[in-house]
Amino acid sequence: MISAQDLIEKILSRSTTDDCIVVVKDKTQANLRWASSTLTTNGVIQERNVTVIAFIAMDGSMASGGVSRTNVSESDIDALLSEASAAAKAAGAAEDFAPLAKDVAFGNWSAPHNPTGPDVFSNFAPELGEMMRRSQTDAIELFGYAEHTHESIWVGSKGGMRLRHDSPVGRVEMTGKSHGRSRSTWDGIETHDFKNVSVEQIDKNIRQRLAWQEKKVDLPAGKYDTIFPSGSIADLYVYMMWVAGGRDAFEGQSVFSKKGGGTRVGEKLANVGLQLFSDPSNSTLPGSPFVSASASSPFTSVFDNGQKSSRVDWIKDGVLQSLVQTRASAKMTNLPYTPIGDNLIMSVDGATGSLEDLVKKVDNGLLLTTLWYIRMVDPNSLLLTGLTRDGVYYVKNGEVQGATNNFRWNDSPVNALSRIAHAGSSEWTQPREWAGDVTNMQVPPMVIKDFNMSTVSPGN
Numbered sequence: 001m002i003s004a005q006d007l008i009e010k011i012l013s014r015s016t017t018d019d020c021i022v023v024v025k026d027k028t029q030a031n032l033r034w035a036s037s038t039l040t041t042n043g044v045i046q047e048r049n050v051t052v053i054a055f056i057a058m059d060g061s062m063a064s065g066g067v068s069r070t071n072v073s074e075s076d077i078d079a080l081l082s083e084a085s086a087a088a089k090a091a092g093a094a095e096d097f098a099p100l101a102k103d104v105a106f107g108n109w110s111a112p113h114n115p116t117g118p119d120v121f122s123n124f125a126p127e128l129g130e131m132m133r134r135s136q137t138d139a140i141e142l143f144g145y146a147e148h149t150h151e152s153i154w155v156g157s158k159g160g161m162r163l164r165h166d167s168p169v170g171r172v173e174m175t176g177k178s179h180g181r182s183r184s185t186w187d188g189i190e191t192h193d194f195k196n197v198s199v200e201q202i203d204k205n206i207r208q209r210l211a212w213q214e215k216k217v218d219l220p221a222g223k224y225d226t227i228f229p230s231g232s233i234a235d236l237y238v239y240m241m242w243v244a245g246g247r248d249a250f251e252g253q254s255v256f257s258k259k260g261g262g263t264r265v266g267e268k269l270a271n272v273g274l275q276l277f278s279d280p281s282n283s284t285l286p287g288s289p290f291v292s293a294s295a296s297s298p299f300t301s302v303f304d305n306g307q308k309s310s311r312v313d314w315i316k317d318g319v320l321q322s323l324v325q326t327r328a329s330a331k332m333t334n335l336p337y338t339p340i341g342d343n344l345i346m347s348v349d350g351a352t353g354s355l356e357d358l359v360k361k362v363d364n365g366l367l368l369t370t371l372w373y374i375r376m377v378d379p380n381s382l383l384l385t386g387l388t389r390d391g392v393y394y395v396k397n398g399e400v401q402g403a404t405n406n407f408r409w410n411d412s413p414v415n416a417l418s419r420i421a422h423a424g425s426s427e428w429t430q431p432r433e434w435a436g437d438v439t440n441m442q443v444p445p446m447v448i449k450d451f452n453m454s455t456v457s458p459g460n
Contacts, residue, residue: 002074004048005110008156011052011077017085018062019055019100021157021305023294024048028115031147032125037132037140044117048072051294053302054084055100061093062100064302066295094303096296098327100159101306106290107164109154116150120170120194127199134203140210141181144174148194155292161306165288167342168192169439171430175390176206183403185209186370186390188231188430190439209369209391215402217394219456225365225421226451227358227395232371233346234431234441236384236413237276239374241344243382244314245298246323250333255382255414256323263323265335270318270417273349278341279311284428285440287342299340301326312338317349318417343440348423355445360398361422362447367393367400370432371409382412386433387457407453422447 002010004024011022026048033041053066065087067080124146135142148170155163170191177184187205191197228236240255249256249263256264280287291307293300304326313321322338330337359367374386387408394401424445431438 001048003112004152004154007050007072007074008154010074011081012156012158014077015054015081015158017054017088018057019158020081020084021053021055021100021155021161021302023051023053023292023305024154025151026113027149027151028113028117029147029149030116030118030120031145032121032128033145034128034132035143037135037142039129039132042118046115050080052080052084053294054081054088056085056088058093061097062303063088063091064094064296065089065091066302068294094296096301096303096326096328098301098303100157100303101161103160104290104306105162107166109162109164111164113152114150114166116148116168120148121146124194124197124199131199131203135176139178140207141177142174143177144172146170146172146194153288153292155290155305157305163290163292163306165290165292167288170194171439172197172202173430173432174202174206176210178210183210183213184390185213186432188432190428190430212393212400213391213403217402217404219394219404221407221453221455223450223452225362225447225449227355227362227365227367228446228448229355229368229370230424230427230429230443230445231431232368233443233446234429234438235371235374235433236416237346237443238344238431238434238438238441239376239384240382240413241314241324241340243376243379244324245329246325246333246335246338247298247329249323250329254379255412256320257380263333263335265320265323268319269315269414270420272318272420272423274315274318274346274417274420275313275349276315276344276346277311277313278343279345280309280341280343281311282343282345282442285343285345285442287440291339298329299324299326301328303327304339307337307339309339309341312341343442345426345441346443347426348420348444351423351425351444353424355424358422358424358445358447359395359400362395363397365395365447366404366453367395372433374433377410382414383410384412385410385454406457408455408457409452410454411452416448416451419449420446421449
């Protein structure tokens with residue numbers, strides 16, 4: 001297969017439009033899957049995605065049009081360029097126009113993609129096998145998968161952009177079932193290379209939660225002080241970021257719109273010293289130092305390709321500081337250009353300890369395992385709804401008393417910021433609802449007061 005770099009150079013050399021950007025993503029993935037405590041499949045996949053974006057000058061602005069394909073060969077180049085040019089002409093002058101970056105370079109452009117493979121599981125796989133053997137002895141069924149992905153992205157342009165970034169990331173999802181599958185729980189971990197994955201800890205977590213389910217305590221719907229593991233906090237607040245577009249807020253279409261016009265930037269949202277930011281230089285969750293966009297949306301713009309990505313404080317000391325901006329929306333809203341980053345990091349000043357430590361601080365409440373089927377009910381307040389899944393536990397006097405029923409919940413993560421009772425230490429975590437789509441989140445477990453469990457759910 002032709003290298004990504006050579007393919008980009010060949011496409012750019014044959015482009016006839018005023019400018020052209022080519023984005024190539026090479027991805028390899030190794031995976032293991034298991035069911036009923038037995039390995040079922042394993043393998044390695046490889047894929048390439050190529051996007052060609054044509055830019056045509058018109059009346060002091062530019063039009064853009066893009067085409068994306070997989071597994072592009074040299075014989076496809078002319079057709080791709082023709083389609084991209086036609087799309088640009090049909091689109092007309094772009095609303096998100098901003099001057100394109102010129103002569104910028106990041107990363108090791110010439111290095112080949114470094115594929116992942118089964119060796120990444122060299123320590124994890126034997127430990128998983130031992131966990132499966134123990135589970136079979138104890139009539140516990142394990143279901144799940146492990147995968148490791150390495151993606152390399154190259155962005156090149158006629159104007160001299162030569163950008164390169166690599167993103168290795170892996171994850172484990174494990175569901176444990178016992179007693180004829182009448183009990184069920186889940187655990188999940190994110191990792192760069194599986195060196196930090198403790199199968200022993202996964203096993204301990206699953207067994208403890210299944211043991212908690214020996215006792216059942218039925219509870220009615222209502223508002224409860226609710227202990228959220230970090231993964232569930234991630235599920236809630238990635239959704240908040242997905243509606244944090246600056247233009248939408250400025251135009252009165254989101255929870256971050258200010259009554260009477262403008263945005264809520266500068267408003268205090270949290271009752272604690274909460275920090276929420278993105279930072280490509282973060283040592284645990286490094287991100288791309290440049291913006292890359294294959295298509296324009298309310299959150300990114302093809303015209304912003306090659307712009308520098310740096311730290312952005314979204315919430316600082318509990319106060320809303322920034323919204324997601326393209327350069328065009330920043331000009332419209334008269335706010336700084338703050339592109340969305342590759343990671344999201346949340347912390348609460350002075351907060352320490354683990355999920356288990358938070359349980360000890362709750363006199364009467366609930367401990368969740370995960371949230372799922374999260375959907376938006378009201379964009380003006382960001383009221384979300386969803387279900388609890390794989391274990392809800394009743395906590396009294398700082399101890400788990402047993403499992404209770406599942407609930408449908410209705411609440412707003414923005415409103416919940418003002419009801420934080422306790423928080424633990426921030427940790428790299430896996431949002432279960434958005435697993436695979438969102439990988440780089442570091443957030444704390446939390447206790448949120450009066451979380452609205454609106455109805456009892458019959459599901460297990």
